[in-house]
Amino acid sequence: MAKTADFITLEGRNMVRDALNSEQKITSLIIGSGSMGDPKVKEIEQLARSKGVAIQIMPSEEMIKMSESKNPQGVVATMELPEVISLKQVLENKRNVFILLLNHIDYEQNLGAIIRTAWAAGVDAIVVSPNGVHELTPLVARISMGGAAYVPLISMSLFQAMKLLHDYAVPVVGVEVDMGKTCYETKLTGPIAFMMGGESEGLSEPLQKECDLFVNIPMNKEVASLNVSVATALVLFEKNRQENLILD
Numbered sequence: 001m002a003k004t005a006d007f008i009t010l011e012g013r014n015m016v017r018d019a020l021n022s023e024q025k026i027t028s029l030i031i032g033s034g035s036m037g038d039p040k041v042k043e044i045e046q047l048a049r050s051k052g053v054a055i056q057i058m059p060s061e062e063m064i065k066m067s068e069s070k071n072p073q074g075v076v077a078t079m080e081l082p083e084v085i086s087l088k089q090v091l092e093n094k095r096n097v098f099i100l101l102l103n104h105i106d107y108e109q110n111l112g113a114i115i116r117t118a119w120a121a122g123v124d125a126i127v128v129s130p131n132g133v134h135e136l137t138p139l140v141a142r143i144s145m146g147g148a149a150y151v152p153l154i155s156m157s158l159f160q161a162m163k164l165l166h167d168y169a170v171p172v173v174g175v176e177v178d179m180g181k182t183c184y185e186t187k188l189t190g191p192i193a194f195m196m197g198g199e200s201e202g203l204s205e206p207l208q209k210e211c212d213l214f215v216n217i218p219m220n221k222e223v224a225s226l227n228v229s230v231a232t233a234l235v236l237f238e239k240n241r242q243e244n245l246i247l248d
Contacts, residue, residue, distance in 0.1 A: 008141040011072040020047040025080040032060035035074025090125045091168045099193035104132040112143025113229040119147030121236035127161045162210045171212040180214030188239040
């Protein structure tokens, strides 16, 4: 098992500035020497100094070589990962909760991509089954591009999670090929928990029995299924679309 990450690397001016403006703990900031005169980089430097963050100036060429994205925009920061909270704490703190349940994720890359998407979509927590990739390894944290610091990743039995969700009257929506109506025809507003299958297997019959309803993603019948991170993005942002229609 890969080592769990203790911190996450953030690259890019907007991501680093947002992190400095948040309650997250930034441990260090590296600034590329060629970006020192940029107004946004100056703002980032001032924010970091006001919070007592250690700052290092590095030749821009070296920064690009060391960066994961190869386009750090002149700033790279490290952030401590926050302590993991429980699903019960999430449910107690918010009524209109938005939860993602993941069954048996095989690849760290997919989990990292899902965390990044969940962050962008406003998901409150991700519950992942312990029978697959379920920890914030350095690779997962890196691919999440900052999302790992903002979306709690909770490893626990999905059956226990669904029981808790039902105790708090949060419907569990299974996303499965050819089951239920399409996600575009189903009301997805309000508190909700989406249950996604893994890469190599869908939702088992015992898991299906605990779901309150099912949705599917319409697609070409010649395609067996979508990558789990792609499927997750589609249903998460369909919920966002429906919520925005209500606000409008």
